[in-house]
Amino acid sequence: MSEAKPFQLDPNESRKVGYIPQKQIDYYALRLHVIAGDLSANQLKAVAEVAEKYGRGEVHISTRQGMEIHFVHASNLDTARLELDAAGIKMGACGPRVRIVMGCPGSATCKFGIIETKAIAKELDRRYFRTDTPYKFKMSVTGCSHNCAKATENDLGVMGGLLPAWDKNICIDCNLCVNICPTKAISKQEVNGKSEYVLEESACINCSVCTLSCPVNSWTASKSGYTLLIGGTLGKIPRLASVLKKYIPTEEELFNLVERSIDFYRKNGRKKERFGHTLDRLGLETVKKEILGE
């Protein structure tokens, strides 16, 4: 007589709540809900304890700052989940829905940081985590154009950006900014026998190289805001994200455009089609205009 299986879960339902079936029958990876890569020291201890008790004493850190406990037997899933829950750790998600939001340290600790990445990531998570989409939907918040959190490789990416302004009274005419601006958005012009450094806003990518490099702080950030990117993905058909709007001055406008972007994908994306491939199928410029309401 064959042994009855102790526990059976619907694979789609289990993925939704972060129980990912392994190739080893009746064993699961527990995917944890880690927002922007942050867990407290106490939470890490709880993860270690659960991995020791119910897994094989190992924790896997994913390429998207996620954390997974592998080799949890089906019969232990709920007990392990409750122990993690007691430490304030929820379960992650898999399948066709909004996944964990990634984030870099941002302005809280990084000297290049322009925006508070953690706050934005938490708000995105609060609004959208685990909600259904045509296919997997990944988001990332990165504090500046160094792009450490890979906003360009996510379905939706938020990047900190600033608008530089030049103070002619303190400039020492060293020409450094002209040489180091990555997009050649700054040019030097002679006006009445004096040098003037002129910004071409359409060429500027709001990256902060000039403001961080000018030896006398002649270039400073007149305003800080957000760049919103859409349609990035890795996978079988990789695609770097496209800029939806280069400079967004307020959080309110940012979240409004995020909502419109996700709403567009929900209405127009095909099953198992990543957002970027929806954009390519329907025409990037046409979709951008629709999302921007132009």
Ligand code: SF4
């Ligand atoms: S993206 Fe910018 S703010 Fe974020 S960690 Fe990298 S350098 Fe710092």
Ligand code: SF4
């Ligand atoms: S912010 Fe970056 S792209 Fe814009 S002018 Fe400064 S260095 Fe150039």
Ligand code: SF4
């Ligand atoms: S780097 Fe600063 S000091 Fe040098 S030319 Fe540019 S604005 Fe002037």
